[in-house]
Amino acid sequence: MIELIVLDVDGTLTDGTIYYSNEGEEIKGFNIKDGLMIKSWNMLGKKSAIITGRTSNIVDKRAKELDITFIRQGIKDKKAELDKILKENKISYNSVAFIGDDMNDYKLLNRIKESYCPYDANPIIQDLVKHRLHRNGGQGCVAEMIEMILKQEKLEEEFMKLWV
Numbered sequence: 001m002i003e004l005i006v007l008d009v010d011g012t013l014t015d016g017t018i019y020y021s022n023e024g025e026e027i028k029g030f031n032i033k034d035g036l037m038i039k040s041w042n043m044l045g046k047k048s049a050i051i052t053g054r055t056s057n058i059v060d061k062r063a064k065e066l067d068i069t070f071i072r073q074g075i076k077d078k079k080a081e082l083d084k085i086l087k088e089n090k091i092s093y094n095s096v097a098f099i100g101d102d103m104n105d106y107k108l109l110n111r112i113k114e115s116y117c118p119y120d121a122n123p124i125i126q127d128l129v130k131h132r133l134h135r136n137g138g139q140g141c142v143a144e145m146i147e148m149i150l151k152q153e154k155l156e157e158e159f160m161k162l163w164v
Contacts, residue, residue, distance in 0.1 A: 002114060002149050003095040004069075005041060006082060007142060009052040009059055011101035012118055015138030028058050034142035038066045041146050043162055044155065049085060051078045053104050078108040099145050101125060101137055116145045 010016050013034060019027040042048055049070035050063050056073065063071045075081045078100075086093065097114035098105075101121040106128065109115045115129040118137040126132050131148065135141040150159050 001095060001153055002046070002097045004047040004049060004085075004091055004097075005038075005146065005149070006049045006051055006096060006098040006108075006112075007038075007068075008078075008098075008100040008102075008105055009050060009056075010054060011121070011137040012099050013050075013062075013138065013142060015136065016101070017138075026056055026058060028056065029138060030062055031138055031140050031143070033140040035062070035066055037143040037146040038068070040159060040162055042067045042069070044158060047089075047091075049082070051075050051081050051108075053078070078105065079111055082108060097145065097149055099133075099142060114149070116141075116148075 007013055013030055014028045021027060038048055047069040050059065050068055051072045052059060053075055054073065059073060060071060070085050072081050093111065094113060096112055097116065098108055098112040099116040100109050101118050102125060103122060105125065109125060109128050116131045116133055117125050117129045118133055118135060118141040120136040133141045133144045135144050150156050
């Protein structure tokens with residue numbers, strides 16, 4: 001049973017585009033459907049994590065809005081960071097699903113049994129993962145992943161109870 005979803009940011013939660021204002025402020029866009037599904041996942045008593053190579057105040061803000069359980073930014077070795085989270089929280093790799101889109105996710109995706117990527121992920125990543133999603137990064141691919149997990153885990157009825 002999946003207890004923890006782990007999310008990359010750029011290229012999964014976003015379309016991978018980074019905008020800068022005239023003042024140099026970084027701007028990212030997040031898909032509202034992804035946010036609702038992540039929040040719902042957490043409301044089911046599950047855990048969520050962001051492990052990303054970049055550091056951004058915007059990611060911190062979004063993660064807090066969604067009640068993300070673990071927020072790790074500026075991480076060079078995502079697998080080593082996940083190893084720490086799993087050990088500290090007594091979670092096994094068999095209870096983890098991860099979505100990533102590019103080569104900095106390769107090492108972790110190679111370790112995860114329930115691995116996902118957006119439709120527009122790097123071709124090497126597409127060949128590596130168990131599930132290539134139908135939606136692009138930033139276009140609801142994380143929501144699609146969670147929907148698949150809910151179906152696989154037979155949690156649709158419990159999910160629906162959150163909204164009726």
